[in-house]
Amino acid sequence: MFNFLEKYYPLFLQGTAQTIIISLIGIAxxxxxxxxxxxxxxxxxxxxxxxxxxxxxxxRGTPAMxxxxxxxxxxxxxxxxxxxQFLGSTLDRVIxxxxxxxxxxxxxxxxxxxxxxxxxPVGQTEAGISLGLSEQTTMKSIxxxxxxxxxxxxxxxxxxxxxxxxxxxxxxxxxxxxxxALGIGGTLYxxxxxxxVAAVIYFILTFLLSQLMEFIEKKMGAKYAHIN
Numbered sequence: 001m002f003n004f005l006e007k008y009y010p011l012f013l014q015g016t017a018q019t020i021i022i023s024l025i026g027i028a029x030x031x032x033x034x035x036x037x038x039x040x041x042x043x044x045x046x047x048x049x050x051x052x053x054x055x056x057x058x059x060r061g062t063p064a065m066x067x068x069x070x071x072x073x074x075x076x077x078x079x080x081x082x083x084x085q086f087l088g089s090t091l092d093r094v095i096x097x098x099x100x101x102x103x104x105x106x107x108x109x110x111x112x113x114x115x116x117x118x119x120x121p122v123g124q125t126e127a128g129i130s131l132g133l134s135e136q137t138t139m140k141s142i143x144x145x146x147x148x149x150x151x152x153x154x155x156x157x158x159x160x161x162x163x164x165x166x167x168x169x170x171x172x173x174x175x176x177x178x179x180x181a182l183g184i185g186g187t188l189y190x191x192x193x194x195x196x197v198a199a200v201i202y203f204i205l206t207f208l209l210s211q212l213m214e215f216i217e218k219k220m221g222a223k224y225a226h227i228n
Contacts, residue, residue, distance in 0.1 A: 001193050008184050008194075011088075015180035016201055018087045022098045022176065023163045023205075029102025030162065034109025041114055052110070059107035064100075065168045071100040072172045088175035097169040105162050112154045116147035149220045156213030160206045167202075177201050 005012070041052035059067065072093070075081070081092040120143050128138030148155075170179035181198035185191030 002197070004184065004188055004193065005197065011180045011184060012177070012197060012201065014088050015175055015177040015198075016205075018089060018094075018174065019163065019166050019176040019201075020205065021087070022094060022101060022169065022174065023159075023166050025098040026101030026105055026162050026166065027159050029099065030105025030109045030158075033102060033106030034113055037106055037110035038113040038117070041110060042117070056107045056110060059104055060111075064104050064165050065171060067104055068097060068100040068168050068172060071103065072096040075099070088180075089173065093169075093173045097166075097172055097174045101162055101166060101169075104165070105158060108158050108161075109155070112151050112158060113147065115154070116151035117143060119150050120146050145220075149217070152213060152217040152220065156210060156217075159213070160209055163205055163209065164202060 037052045037055060040048040041056070043049050043052075075096045076092070081095055083090040083092050086094055124142055124146075125135075125138055128142045129135065133141070166176055167178035169176055170182065173179075175183075177198045181194040182191065184194040188194070
């Protein structure tokens with residue numbers, strides 16, 4: 001049933017590498033964007049807070065596939081991204097796809113950050129300010145470390161979802177795991193075995209990430225246990 005792997009395993013390896021890279025870019029961009037958005041969301045300026053709310057509502061209320069295609073076709077009109085080959089795909093597809101994943105993840109990450117921040121008792125902020133710390137220093141040194149520890153499980157789930165959602169990039173021609181499986185299935189006239197292999201690859205990637213997040217969670221839990 002899986003004899004085709006002897007011939008096509010390089011394509012699966014290439015697709016896996018592509019998936020890992022675009023997911024890492026999406027995660028990094030999502031964390032950065034999510035932090036910026038949550039600061040806007042919790043800002044006293046109504047304009048900034050309103051912009052953040054609209055962004056979150058739009059991203060959470062529309063399908064990821066539509067977002068990917070809109071961003072891809074929009075960037076294609078305004079940016080001249082070179083068509084350099086990268087693991088079977090071209091940069092003019094990989095870059096917009098990675099940005100789209102980051103924009104999608106940023107909305108969910110922002111809400112995860114917000115839930116973590118508001119979970120910290122307001123008394124800790126007041127205590128930091130009473131000790132002469134600025135609001136920024138209090139947020140950075142007291143609130144955020146505890147908030148990050150609290151949100152790690154939810155953040156890990158979001159990263160896992162992003163890895164799986166990277167499969168929608170095959171709609172714009174990015175040769176990640178799903179695209180490779182569908183291409184091989186078309187060649188074999190049998191889609192089931194290649195898709196099973198793709199499912200196993202996704203499972204391995206998400207399982208490893210979940211183990212990594214669990215390890216980080218335990219480390220941070222031990223580091224800040226004295227606070228509780």
